Amino acid sequence: MNIGFEAKRVFHNKTGLGNYSRDLIRLLSQYFPENNYFLYNPKPSDKKLFKTNNSNVFEKKPSSAFYTKFYNLWRQKGVIADLLKDKITIFHGLSGEIPRGLRTHNIKSVVTIHDLIFVRFPNLYSFFDRKIHFYKFKKAAQEADLIIAISEQTKNDIVEFLKIEPSKIKVIYQGCHATFKEDFSEKEQQEVVTKFNLPDNFILNVGTIETRKNILLAVKAIKNIDSCLVIVGNETPYANEVKSYIKENNLEHKVLFLKGLSLQELAILYKLAKVFVYPSLYEGFGIPIIEALYSKTPVITTRGGVFPEAGGPNSIYVDPTNVGQMQEAITQLLVNDNLRDKMATEGFKFVQKFNDEVVVNQIMNAYKNL
Structure with a gap:
């Protein structure tokens, strides 16, 4: 044809x-x-x-x-x-x-x-x-x-x-792109850690920083959590609202904004993250969820809509307006290695359908x- x-x-x-x-x-x-x-x-x-x-x-x-x-x-x-x-x-x-x-x-x-x-x-x-x-x-x-x-x-x-x-x-x-299904050497991972000055323990979010993606929920949720949030994506005016909250609450040391990464750098970032958060209000699908699951990184995303289709039965789903729920879910995953491992394994099995x-x-x- x-x-x-x-x-x-x-x-x-x-x-x-x-x-x-x-x-x-x-x-x-x-x-x-x-x-x-x-x-x-x-x-x-x-x-x-x-x-x-x-x-x-x-x-x-x-x-x-x-x-x-x-x-x-x-x-x-x-x-x-x-x-x-x-x-x-x-x-x-x-x-x-x-x-x-x-x-x-x-x-x-x-x-x-x-x-x-x-x-x-x-x-x-x-x-x-x-x-x-x-x-x-x-x-x-x-x-x-x-x-x-x-x-x-x-x-x-x-x-x-x-x-x-x-x-x-x-x-x-x-x-999703084949890069997110690859394995990377310790050397390649360390190069990314050094280049972006990444902390040992971090939570990841990927996506345009816009109102619909609702990343402010995750920023508020980590206020009292001993971890860092890494946000990867292009900025819209909504980013100013996010950054204002960060400044007002002295969270500059806990939130890192990145953009312009290569696909390989992004794929390595997914693998290095302890948890992937995606508090979006609405998506047609939600490719970053798939990328995280292929990377064997546990996912916390939004209850309802398309998200269970992308995240499967072993992701955690929270109310996108409830900071407490997001905080509780992140804390649970950071302290429970067994739960993280189980979610990573089962999520990887689920994502093969894509x-x-x-x-x-x-x-x-x-x-x-x-």
Whole structure:
């Protein structure tokens, strides 16, 4: 098959949507090399986030001066001519969008919808962003032949808010990058400890520092705990609120902010942490939970929503508004080595359901069924 992808985020997004897209292309080309994969990128990339192999993975950009200038028009409609020229049989919109006119030209379509956070938490988005997101997602969901939801939580939201029949939606979970499944030498681990001046005993959180991720709960929880919280992620204005609390309560020595780590450095950080905390209010899935479980690091996350899907039966779940619960859970894990070991072992068994081979076979079967 010749399979096309809306690949803007493959080449331009360094976080969740980009990682999902790059990992999926990598797995498909590796496990199913007999197909050709065409990545339709609307504009040149500033940074080399993804490199095609030009044997079965090809990058395609607008070929005319008009669409090079008006690349959003190309993404929405002009790309159809390129799909026909490349004999594309299936087109996959990797992040909630597909171009108009696929059905007219007998090109089957799949769209992945990661979350509907803009509906669940409208206060986090501007009025116009909410309207644009809703229009694009609803239209893509209506026009696609198949919708892939990355969790049961997201599937339920699509049915509720976009009014789509459940039979049109298939839940296929995400995996995580292979780096988080590797083992690292003592020397490699020590280099990371030295580079970032890490304490012997620390709790880890990974994710953008924004209101929805709710990291202030964990900061408040460690106030009376003899440990350090390491927070890895890009900062939004919410980070100022977190840092103000830290300063007012003299916690500067207990909270370390890091960003710009390589994947290997991040993977080693997961392995070094005693506990991973993820007090997010809402996620489409929650990849950092999976990364922690692969790293054999016990997870404390949020009760309800998608989190039990990602964390499994052996993670600890707390109320995201209850500082006392988070404090109690962290303390319990720090003092109980046997519990930590049990959670690490059982969590690692659970997370195998997100292995590359499982995920990529489900994706390919979805394509073949179309």
